[in-house]
Amino acid sequence: MKSANRLKSIAPFHVMDLLAKAKQMQAEGRDIIHLEVGEPDFSSPKAAIDAGIGALKRGNTHYTAATGLPELRQAISDFYLSRYKKQVSPEQIMITPGASGALQLISSLLVDVGENLLLTDPGYPCNRHFLANINGDGILVPTEAEQDFHLTPTLAKENWNDATIGALVASPSNPTGAIMSKQQIQALHKVVTDQQGCLIVDEIYHGLTYGCDAETAVDLADNVFVINSFSKYFAMTGWRLGWLVAPEWAMKDLDKLAQNLFLAPSTPAQYAALALFEPDCIAELETRRAQFSLRLNYLLPALENLGFVVPAKPQGAFYIYADISGLKHALSNDSMAFCLKLLEQTGVAITPGIDFGHQQGHHFVRFAYTADIPVLSDAVNRIATFLKS
Numbered sequence: 001m002k003s004a005n006r007l008k009s010i011a012p013f014h015v016m017d018l019l020a021k022a023k024q025m026q027a028e029g030r031d032i033i034h035l036e037v038g039e040p041d042f043s044s045p046k047a048a049i050d051a052g053i054g055a056l057k058r059g060n061t062h063y064t065a066a067t068g069l070p071e072l073r074q075a076i077s078d079f080y081l082s083r084y085k086k087q088v089s090p091e092q093i094m095i096t097p098g099a100s101g102a103l104q105l106i107s108s109l110l111v112d113v114g115e116n117l118l119l120t121d122p123g124y125p126c127n128r129h130f131l132a133n134i135n136g137d138g139i140l141v142p143t144e145a146e147q148d149f150h151l152t153p154t155l156a157k158e159n160w161n162d163a164t165i166g167a168l169v170a171s172p173s174n175p176t177g178a179i180m181s182k183q184q185i186q187a188l189h190k191v192v193t194d195q196q197g198c199l200i201v202d203e204i205y206h207g208l209t210y211g212c213d214a215e216t217a218v219d220l221a222d223n224v225f226v227i228n229s230f231s232k233y234f235a236m237t238g239w240r241l242g243w244l245v246a247p248e249w250a251m252k253d254l255d256k257l258a259q260n261l262f263l264a265p266s267t268p269a270q271y272a273a274l275a276l277f278e279p280d281c282i283a284e285l286e287t288r289r290a291q292f293s294l295r296l297n298y299l300l301p302a303l304e305n306l307g308f309v310v311p312a313k314p315q316g317a318f319y320i321y322a323d324i325s326g327l328k329h330a331l332s333n334d335s336m337a338f339c340l341k342l343l344e345q346t347g348v349a350i351t352p353g354i355d356f357g358h359q360q361g362h363h364f365v366r367f368a369y370t371a372d373i374p375v376l377s378d379a380v381n382r383i384a385t386f387l388k389s
């Protein structure tokens with residue numbers, strides 16, 4: 001017996017090897033600092049946990065509509081109005097099993113066998129695997145540090161081919177934390193539209209921006225899809241809940257796909273999510289955002305002092321994507337070996353750039369500032385000692 005051939009183009013995360021090693025070291029009593037995993041260290045807000053438990057106790061354990069609970073679609077629509085001053089009809093909002101569910105739905109909706117989407121390199125690795133899973137392709141477009149690793153209109157034009165049906169970008173981005181301005185998104189949208197394609201904007205790190213706001217693309221045009229999630233700003237990774245804002249013309253087919261692929265998103269998670277939009281809860285999330293901002297303000301200069309170079313200015317998410325090639329260290333050409341050695345010698349776990357693309361990945365590492373400042377400071381001291389070794 002064998003797995004389908006397309007599995008050959010679906011790669012595992014390199015960071016998983018690191019995580020396994022970190023866990024083994026932890027089991028042996030080593031003190032490990034986890035800066036490798038892409039999720040908030042904060043637990044889900046208590047109000048959401050209570051609402052989820054309440055839903056279970058009330059017996060809300062059955063399927064909802066495939067498009068999600070109408071109350072939650074309405075709550076998200078209200079959120080777009082209060083936070084962004086944008087009108088989005090609840091009919092165009094679909095609740096999904098995480099942003100991952102939304103990415104899977106969009107790939108299945110738009111991409112035929114052999115067709116492709118333009119993706120950024122570096123970028124979120126699962127995107128190209130969602131495409132491979134439906135026998136489509138992701139064209140990894142090498143982006144430039146000087147352009148904050150964004151997919152520019154020029155790059156989109158240059159890399160568009162006969163089988164390209166659109167572009168997928170994330171703002172704020174994983175792994176860089178860089179944000180596309182309104183003008184940058186509009187300019188990219190123009191190129192995509194000129195080619196009769198679609199633009200997909202992954203806004204999963206919205207809400208986690210520091211010193212600036214990120215513009216949402218929800219009302220840009222009817223060839224634009226926006227992905228979001230309760231995982232990051234709302235700290236609900238384990239509940240597996242996200243959403244998708246889609247043009248009206250796509251909703252019927254998305255509903256049909258969701259019915260078949262997932263039946264419905266998790267019911268208790270949807271009831272829990274309703275509590276997240278209450279003012280007290282938003283206030284708590286904003287306090288956490290301020291904490292992330294302080295951490296960034298601490299960690300970025302601390303790493304730069306050690307010789308890491310951070311070409312794309314991180315303004316959002318909770319990541320710093322740092323160039324190690326200028327460091328005086330024997331492994332500064334090999335991010336995976338660098339991360340493994342760093343973990344072994346110091347107990348600090350970070351992610352090698354090779355997880356995010358092919359271009360320059362050997363020279364980059366990603367730090368997730370998902371720990372308090374004293375822990376980050378401990379990590380910085382350990383890294384300083386490592387670099388002297």
Ligand SMILES: Cc1ncc(COP(=O)(O)O)c(C=O)c1O
Nearest residue numbers: 038098099100124170174229231
């Ligand atoms: C850019 C990006 N998109 C999508 C996801 C998937 O998130 P989830 O399925 O938890 O909502 C992630 C997770 O790290 C991500 O970084």
